[in-house]
Amino acid sequence: MSKNIADIRKDYQLQTLLEKDVATEPFEQFNTWWDEAIRSEIEEVNAMTLATASASGIPDARIVLLKSVSEDGFVFFTNYNSHKGAELAENPQACLVFFWKELERQVRISGKVEKVGADESDAYFNSRPAGSRIGAWASPQSQVIASRDIIEQNIVKYEEQFAGIEISRPLHWGGYRVVPDTIEFWQGRSSRLHDRIQYSKLPGGNWKIERLAP
Secondary structure, X not given: OOOOHHHOOOOOOOOOOOHHHOOOOHHHHHHHHHHHHHHOOOOOXXXXXXXXEOOXXXXXXXXXXXXXXXXXXXXXXXXXXXXXXXXXXXXXXXXXXXXXXXXXXXXXXXXXXXEOOHHHHHHHHHHOOHHHHHHHHHOOOOOOOOOHHHHHHHHHHHHHHOOOOOOXXXXXXXXXXXXXXXXXXXXXXXXXXXXXXXXXEOOOOOEEEEEEOO
């Protein structure tokens, strides 16, 4: 390697995150940071790491795209028969992580996972480009396939099947909602002494705000 990995570092100095400045509930705080991230023109601002685990506790992670957020939770869409879908069926808990390096910020969301309703999945599926809708049919996501030819052949097959008619949503494809128990907002600070503010859901539905040591 041309550079020692251990020597790679960045000193964060852009902003602070103090208790007096945060919202009283986490979705308002997320929306504030989201709007600032949008204004910063961050590329793929909705990209987030989704971490799951099997019933036996073996972890896995990958990047997915946030497609909606409300006080009910954070929604993404995928193939229910994929590896992540199988893990969520076994163990419906997950963690999401956003990292907006341009703002030196991270948001970490942990909680239970539930499928969204069919109407919500249909609405989003029908908003996708035709190629993406065909792709949901053509790809047996996470399964071992002999070659790329399998995908190409499936694309042709489903383009012919849906020629001139609506491309319906396959039943194996739809949305999940991560319903948070905790949401942590991380603001980079100098000398690795970062600001970390955590919201934890209380039994009555309110949120407790605490500072975590960096």
